[in-house]
Amino acid sequence: MTAPGLSGYGLTQALKPDLGSFGLVARRTDGRDIEEGSLTRENGLSKRRRAREMAIQMLYQSDMGQESCDRVLTDFKPGDYLSEESDETPAESLRAVPAVDSSVRNEAELDSALEYAKTLVRGTLEHLEHIDKLIRQQAEHWRLERMPPVDRNILRLAVYEFLFEADVPKLVILDEAIELAKEFGTEQSGRFVNGVLDGILKSHSLPGSLT
Numbered sequence: 245m246t247a248p249g250l251s252g253y254g255l256t257q258a259l260k261p262d263l264g265s266f267g268l269v270a271r272r273t274d275g276r277d278i279e280e281g282s283l284t285r286e287n288g289l290s291k292r293r294r295a296r297e298m299a300i301q302m303l304y305q306s307d308m309g310q311e312s313c314d315r316v317l318t319d320f321k322p323g324d325y326l327s328e329e330s331d332e333t334p335a336e337s338l339r340a341v342p343a344v345d346s347s348v349r350n351e352a353e354l355d356s357a358l359e360y361a362k363t364l365v366r367g368t369l370e371h372l373e374h375i376d377k378l379i380r381q382q383a384e385h386w387r388l389e390r391m392p393p394v395d396r397n398i399l400r401l402a403v404y405e406f407l408f409e410a411d412v413p414k415l416v417i418l419d420e421a422i423e424l425a426k427e428f429g430t431e432q433s434g435r436f437v438n439g440v441l442d443g444i445l446k447s448h449s450l451p452g453s454l455t
Contacts, residue, residue, distance in 0.1 A: 291353065291356055291357045291360065292357075292360065292412075293420065294354075294357040294361075295357045295358070295360040295361040295364060296361070296364070296401065296420060296424060297424070298320070298322075298357065298358060298361035299361040299362075299364040299365050299368070299401055300394075300397055300398060300401060300424060300428065301320070302316050302317065302320050302361065302362075302365045303365055303368060303369075303397040303400060303401060304393060304394065304397050305319075305320070306365075306369065307393055307396070307397055308393055313365065313366060313369045313370075316365065317362050317365060317366070320358075322354050322355075322358055364401060364404065364405070367404050367408055368400050368401055368404040371404060371407070371408070372400065374407075375400050375403045375404055375407070376388055376400070378403055378444055378448070379396075379399050379400070379403060379440060379444075382440050382443040382444050382447070383440050392429060392430065392433070394425070394428050394429045394433065395425060395429050395430075395433050395436055395437060398421050398424050398425050398428070398429070398433075398437055399421070399437060399440055399441065401421070402417055402418070402420075402421035402437070402441055403441070403444065405417045406441075406444065406445070406450050407450065407451070409452075410451040410452035411452065412452070413452070413453050413454060413455050414445055414450060414452060414453070414454045414455075415454055415455050417441075418438070418441050418442065418445065421437050421438075421441055422434045422437055422438050422441075424437075425437040425438075
């Protein structure tokens with residue numbers, strides 16, 4: 245699955261080591277690490293991390309192609325996610341995700357991550373009007389339509405998780421969104437996503453725990 249029109253957004257592969265082969269880690273305000281909920285830690289990235297990466301690809305496709313949720317979910321193929329990098333540069337395709345380890349190639353694990361990704365996409369698109377309203381309120385100097393599409397959809401996914409994934413600590417969601425922005429966005433994407441989401445956290449009472 246090639247995401248059109250991304251050449252101007254400078255996708256990168258800047259994953260932090262502790263968010264790669266050692267599983268998802270976020271930082272408490274006291275400097276201690278927190279791990280993502282009840283997820284099992286693999287030799288590679290967590291199931292939820294893989295699901296988020298696939299969800300971002302599907303949300304991007306829906307956004308840029310103006311495709312229905314059902315069409316996007318039907319058309320998305322796990323093989324697109326697992327494909328080895330082609331001759332394209334990372335800036336040419338959202339398919340350019342980190343190398344997939346053998347554990348993720350396990351069909352059952354991939355199916356589980358894909359089903360969770362589809363749940364995230366359905367929920368995000370179902371509540372898109374409310375999600376976009378929160379983003380617009382926080383990003384005062386940015387029109388939502390003028391944001392880079394990658395940043396816009398990472399924000400949408402994270403806000404959905406803030407609102408409806410109460411079992412996941414808010415700081416974990418924030419940290420994951422920042423890392424996805426660094427991985428798929430521009431040099432400024434991580435800082436931008438952090439600023440918007442941090443503002444939403446501080447200005448709204450959200451379900452679930454912070455840490």
